[in-house]
Amino acid sequence: MSEKMSTSTRDRLVVAVAELMRTQGYSAITVKQITAAAGAPMGSLYHHFPHGKVQIAAEALRSTGAAYIQLLPLLMDPHEDLRTAVPAAFDEAARTLEESGWMNMCPVGTVAGEIADSEPALRGAAAEVARDWIDRGTAYFVGRGLGEPAARELILAILCALEGAFILGRTLRSTEPLHAAGRAMAARVDALLAGSEPSLPRDRGAPADY
């Protein structure tokens, strides 16, 4: 394939790991699978990534994470009202999930869940991605008229709902969790737009570590 030939070995290794993480998680991946999928010799893997699999995986999480958050404006910009934009994005995700045969649309959440207690470097990379999602999502919703605390509140709720709905939807082979999560987020938008929240963020967790 011409696309494959035009990309660098380094890039092909990252793409190979991202795709393997999608279908089998992190731990099941072998270095042999990576080099076979990337069409790269073993030596080139350790040349580009001296720390091996974990280093490629960290970069794959960063690059797929960056691509993933770009879907936010892409899916929501067409809808003038935030009340329709948010559930519409969940419905679109449900359609894509079903049409893809219940593919893992983004390995960041599943790999983060798998390795949060066992691979500190990879957890660090996933945390970077998650912080980036929260920051960009907050900025996006501020741009759509919410105050900063409400915007942060909304993107946090959406990311939780979406990651959980992907897992339940793939497990059940059903779009129902994504639709239900989307309707729940519509209710969240309503309440935030009504400004009826008591004192929004009660805390921000453990700031020292965060």
Added chain:
Amino acid sequence: MSEKMSTSTRDRLVVAVAELMRTQGYSAITVKQITAAAGAPMGSLYHHFPHGKVQIAAEALRSTGAAYIQLLPLLMDPHEDLRTAVPAAFDEAARTLEESGWMNMCPVGTVAGEIADSEPALRGAAAEVARDWIDRGTAYFVGRGLGEPAARELILAILCALEGAFILGRTLRSTEPLHAAGRAMAARVDALLAGSEPSLPRDRGAPADY
């Protein structure tokens, strides 16, 4: 430990796999780790579980899943108003998560996310657990006064929000996602109690497979 000595080898194998799945997911577990953690000889593992690791893991998902959904009434019964019960349960989960040092509180969601495309038998076991959660959760919220469609809608939204918030919280080492998810679910309860939903469940996914 006397508790260990009084339980059967079979039970110890299941508990060992459940605990190993918590900290390192499914794929990283070796048969050697299982027998060491359970204090059981290799032969007894294949005696009790002819299909090996995948069969023990399926049983571990079922038993931890059954224990997990019992937390629902336990956490919510003390609160008379559903509007306070739901966010209080998320706040309680946040406290437990932080106090445990960001432990994976339930391996069902993380393992399901890891293996949904690669281990059909294990995905089937996770789907059984998820369907059980949805059925029991629906019954619980019907008992708390919601109509059946609204009750199902609420437990689906809660399960998505909770699974996603656990992943984000463990990744970020922060309780913020759980608190934000809990506040979002409070807004969902408000809307469902107000009965202002248009036509609730638009569909139930792909019933043939489900």
